[in-house]
Amino acid sequence: MKIYDIEKENISEKIETRLNELFSENENVHCNDAIKYCSACLILENEKNIIGYCMYHFISGNYNGIYLDQGVLAKKYQNMKLSQKFYDYLIEKYHCNLYAHVSIYNRQSMKSLCKYGFIPIEVSIDKEFYGIENYTSLLLVKEINTN
Numbered sequence: 001m002k003i004y005d006i007e008k009e010n011i012s013e014k015i016e017t018r019l020n021e022l023f024s025e026n027e028n029v030h031c032n033d034a035i036k037y038c039s040a041c042l043i044l045e046n047e048k049n050i051i052g053y054c055m056y057h058f059i060s061g062n063y064n065g066i067y068l069d070q071g072v073l074a075k076k077y078q079n080m081k082l083s084q085k086f087y088d089y090l091i092e093k094y095h096c097n098l099y100a101h102v103s104i105y106n107r108q109s110m111k112s113l114c115k116y117g118f119i120p121i122e123v124s125i126d127k128e129f130y131g132i133e134n135y136t137s138l139l140l141v142k143e144i145n146t147n
C-alpha cells in the first residue's frame with residue numbers, strides 16, 4: 001500500500017471523481033463538500049487503486065494543528081485499522097496535534113479514533129448540518145507526545 005499527500009489545487013478531475021465515489025458508498029458521511037474546506041488530501045492506494053482518503057487543513061487560534069475534514073475508506077478496507085496510516089503520516093510529517101469532529105452516532109469512526117488515542121474535548125450541536133437537525137458531534141484531539 002502507498003500513501004501520499006496532495007495539495008488541493010493538484011487534485012485532478014480523475015482523482016476527485018474517485019473520491020466522490022468513495023464518499024457516495026458511505027452513508028455515514030454527510031458533508032458532501034469537504035473538499036471546499038480542505039487544503040490538502042492524503043490518498044491511500046492499493047495496487048494503484050485509490051482505496052481511501054483523508055482531507056485536512058491547518059488551524060490556529062484556540063486550537064493549533066491539523067483539522068481532519070473528512071476521512072473515508074472503501075467499504076472493503078474498513079475495520080482493518082488502515083485509517084491509522086493517515087494519522088501516523090500526518091504526525092510524522094507535521095509533528096502537530098490532530099483534531100476531528102465526529103457525529104455521536106458514528107460509532108465506527110468514534111471507536112477508531114479513540115483507539116488511536118484521540119480524546120473528546122468539546123460537544124457541538126449544529127441546528128442543521130447537511131439536512132440533519134440538531135447534529136451532535138464531539139471534537140476530538142490527538143495530542144502529539146512532546147516529551
Ligand SMILES: CC(C)(COP(=O)(O)OP(=O)(O)OC[C@H]1O[C@@H](n2cnc3c(N)ncnc32)[C@H](O)[C@@H]1OP(=O)(O)O)[C@@H](O)C(=O)NCCC(=O)NCCS
Binds near residue numbers: 026072074083111
Ligand atoms: C471511519 C473510518 C475512517 C475508520 O477507519 P478504519 O480503519 O476502518 O477503523 P478501525 O479499523 O481503526 O476501527 C473501526 C472500529 O469500529 C468498529 N465498528 C465498525 N462498525 C461499527 C458499528 N456499526 N458500531 C460499533 N463499532 C463498529 C470496528 O469493529 C473497529 O473496532 P475494533 O478495532 O474494536 O474491531 C472508516 O471505517 C470509514 O471510512 N468509514 C466510513 C466513512 C466514515 O464514517 N468516515 C468518518 C466520518 S468523516
